[in-house]
Amino acid sequence: MRFPAATVAALAVAVAFCGRADAAPFEDTIAQRVLACTGCHGREGRAAADGYYPRIAGKPAGYLFNQLRNFRDGRRHYTLMGGLLEGLDDDYLREIAAYFASLDLPYPAPAPRAGSTAQRADGEALVRRGDAKRGLPACNDCHGAAMTGRAPFVPGLLGLPRDYLNAQLGAWKTGHRRAAAHDCMAQIAERLSDEDISAVSAWLSAQPVPAHAVAEAASAAPWPIACGSVAVDPSGASSGRATGR
Amino acid sequence: MIARVARIVLAVVATTVVALVAAVALLDRDDDSASSAGAHTADAIDSAVQIARGAYLVRAGNCLGCHTETGGEPFAGGVDIETPFGIVRAPNLTPDPRGLGAWSADDFWRALHDGRSRDGRRLYPAFPYPNYTRLERADADAMYAYLKTVAPVARANQPHALRFPFDQQAALRVWRALFFRPARFAPDAAHSPQWNRGAYLVETLGHCNACHSQRNAFGASSSTLDLAGGLIPIQNWYAPSLFDDAQAGVSDWPAQDVVALLKSGVSPRGSAQGPMARVVVGSTQYLDDADLAAMTAYLRDLPGRRPTVASAAATTTTAAGVNERGRKLYADRCAACHGDSGEGVAGAYPPLAGNRAIALDPPANLVHMVLRGGFAPATPGHPRPFGMPPFATVLSDDEVADVLTYVRAAWQPRAAPVSALEVRRFRGTAQ
Numbered sequence: 001m002r003f004p005a006a007t008v009a010a011l012a013v014a015v016a017f018c019g020r021a022d023a024a025p026f027e028d029t030i031a032q033r034v035l036a037c038t039g040c041h042g043r044e045g046r047a048a049a050d051g052y053y054p055r056i057a058g059k060p061a062g063y064l065f066n067q068l069r070n071f072r073d074g075r076r077h078y079t080l081m082g083g084l085l086e087g088l089d090d091d092y093l094r095e096i097a098a099y100f101a102s103l104d105l106p107y108p109a110p111a112p113r114a115g116s117t118a119q120r121a122d123g124e125a126l127v128r129r130g131d132a133k134r135g136l137p138a139c140n141d142c143h144g145a146a147m148t149g150r151a152p153f154v155p156g157l158l159g160l161p162r163d164y165l166n167a168q169l170g171a172w173k174t175g176h177r178r179a180a181a182h183d184c185m186a187q188i189a190e191r192l193s194d195e196d197i198s199a200v201s202a203w204l205s206a207q208p209v210p211a212h213a214v215a216e217a218a219s220a221a222p223w224p225i226a227c228g229s230v231a232v233d234p235s236g237a238s239s240g241r242a243t244g245r
Numbered sequence: 246m247i248a249r250v251a252r253i254v255l256a257v258v259a260t261t262v263v264a265l266v267a268a269v270a271l272l273d274r275d276d277d278s279a280s281s282a283g284a285h286t287a288d289a290i291d292s293a294v295q296i297a298r299g300a301y302l303v304r305a306g307n308c309l310g311c312h313t314e315t316g317g318e319p320f321a322g323g324v325d326i327e328t329p330f331g332i333v334r335a336p337n338l339t340p341d342p343r344g345l346g347a348w349s350a351d352d353f354w355r356a357l358h359d360g361r362s363r364d365g366r367r368l369y370p371a372f373p374y375p376n377y378t379r380l381e382r383a384d385a386d387a388m389y390a391y392l393k394t395v396a397p398v399a400r401a402n403q404p405h406a407l408r409f410p411f412d413q414q415a416a417l418r419v420w421r422a423l424f425f426r427p428a429r430f431a432p433d434a435a436h437s438p439q440w441n442r443g444a445y446l447v448e449t450l451g452h453c454n455a456c457h458s459q460r461n462a463f464g465a466s467s468s469t470l471d472l473a474g475g476l477i478p479i480q481n482w483y484a485p486s487l488f489d490d491a492q493a494g495v496s497d498w499p500a501q502d503v504v505a506l507l508k509s510g511v512s513p514r515g516s517a518q519g520p521m522a523r524v525v526v527g528s529t530q531y532l533d534d535a536d537l538a539a540m541t542a543y544l545r546d547l548p549g550r551r552p553t554v555a556s557a558a559a560t561t562t563t564a565a566g567v568n569e570r571g572r573k574l575y576a577d578r579c580a581a582c583h584g585d586s587g588e589g590v591a592g593a594y595p596p597l598a599g600n601r602a603i604a605l606d607p608p609a610n611l612v613h614m615v616l617r618g619g620f621a622p623a624t625p626g627h628p629r630p631f632g633m634p635p636f637a638t639v640l641s642d643d644e645v646a647d648v649l650t651y652v653r654a655a656w657q658p659r660a661a662p663v664s665a666l667e668v669r670r671f672r673g674t675a676q
Binding site: 040 | 637
């Protein structure tokens with residue numbers, strides 16, 4: 001079996017991503033300051049090819065800010081990530097989030113289709129319509145009609161590896177990933193079976209990302225389910241760490 | 246004959262036990278004079294001023310550091326403090342009935358000064374009462390007054406999870422007989438009030454020796470003023486000696502650099518990382534200028550050249566020889582920020598050449614930095630730190646050892662090679 005040379009080179013670069021700082025001349029920029037992030041999340045936060053470190057470039061600022069705080073404050077767990085963030089305050093996390101949110105970088109082509117045709121059809125149905133009988137809203141209701149997210153708090157669902165989607169939905173289901181109270185995604189994940197998760201991830205991971213995919217503008221449209229992550233003031237005024245830790 | 250020997254042995258053992266019990270009872274004593282001596286005059290003090298003072302002192306003691314869970318309610322307790330003897334769980338300090346709600350100022354004072362809970366139980370010295378025993382009563386009262394004002398949290402204390410025999414009050418009696426006496430801070434008349442204020446902060450609230458000294462097999466530090474450096478149990482970061490200018494001594498630092506390190510986490514001479522970064526974030530950044538100057542005066546006056554085992558080992562190490570794999574790894578992974586010659590970038594990336602932290606033994610902190618990366622703490626004086634990526638997922642133990650051996654051989658100060666076994670030892674939870 002032979003691989004084109006370009007594929008081999010791309011794989012080698014991808015494997016070596018994590019922990020490699022960009023070898024550009026020093027400039028005092030926010031990009032320079034956050035090389036600690038791009039070591040694992042890929043150059044400019046494009047995602048590492050292993051599927052474990054997700055893309056952060058272009059995600060809504062409020063979402064990224066919430067996740068940075070969730071890792072720092074122990075609601076999400078990854079030793080390296082939590083350790084990096086422990087001495088950083090909300091102001092700086094907000095700046096880091098805004099920087100990565102501002103990046104508009106092309107997405108790679110979607111992954112090859114996974115799962116069976118029937119499974120992907122089930123997944124698409126759940127994403128687009130939900131399941132009212134089980135109290136499951138459609139993913140589109142919050143994540144946008146094009147599934148590119150809704151500013152400033154709700155992330156897009158496209159361009160994510162299937163393994164990552166499975167891991168996150170599973171982590172919500174088991175309580176390993178948490179968010180601020182009224183943890184809406186935890187409630188939704190609880191109602192999803194393993195088969196549901198597999199179907200949703202099979203369909204979502206195979207969808208192409210539109211060019212210049214940006215989150216829908218913030219709107220006053222009601223949410224189908226109470227959600228603490230969207231209730232936090234995006235300016236962070238209500239989110240300061242009282243403890244200073 | 247055998248029976249007679251047995252009787253004698255039994256008698257000797259029994260006598261010894263009785264003598265030991267008597268000695269423990271005699272030595273593990275509270276300070277009877279304490280409660281009345283320097284009796285608090287809460288009525289006479291403006292309570293708002295006292296509460297603000299208490300809030301400040303609670304910061305100086307970094308009480309939140311243990312008594313608040315990551316991301317949890319302030320002072321509600323719950324942090325698992327891992328020790329070589331098992332897990333100690335910091336209790337709830339809020340004024341809820343499950344916390345300090347029923348405690349009086351005298352109870353609080355007894356905890357700090359005598360190391361006893363409200364019900365008389367002996368407390369574990371993970372709570373640094375060997376340091377706090379020297380607090381002034383007025384300071385303890387202010388801390389108490391402040392803690393009465395924090396939001397109550399209805400969180401029950403979790404029992405400690407210590408191994409036998411450390412879970413026994415009798416074990417604590419013995420420990421206290423050996424290593425603890427209630428005491429008062431004794432100002433040294435040979436020094437200025439500023440120096441004495443610094444000594445007071447370092448010895449009591451700062452509890453600096455909790456990390457910066459080597460603990461014995463019983464988890465005790467030789468003295469609350471022993472700052473000769475030590476490997477922090479479980480965390481496995483090395484808290485360098487403050488008595489040794491080849492480690493973390495500051496006798497040859499300009500005063501403003503010491504103040505900057507404590508206030509902002511960074512200084513022209515080095516930055517706080519790991520556990521010390523947490524201390525800056527949770528405590529020293531909040532100290533006022535007078536107290537920072539006082540601590541600095543005291544720390545700069547410590548003997549700066551006391552030789553320690555670690556620095557002796559470093560200086561007797563012959564050049565390790567440039568490790569070719571380490572050199573390549575350095576060029577590939579490190580040089581972009583730290584420079585081809587280890588020169589760093591001023592204000593952003595620390596130099597490795599001429600950096601005394603590189604030569605510390607054990608090399609625990611270097612291993613942690615390479616594996617976990619990190620940011621200097623974000624503080625008002627240094628709000629947007631530069632970061633170093635973690636290498637735990639991409640470098641093997643052998644590779645970390647190679648690159649560290651290289652940086653410890655390439656420039657002064659040189660130090661002994663780092664082995665893959667040492668990397669493994671310090672890797673801990675960083676994958």
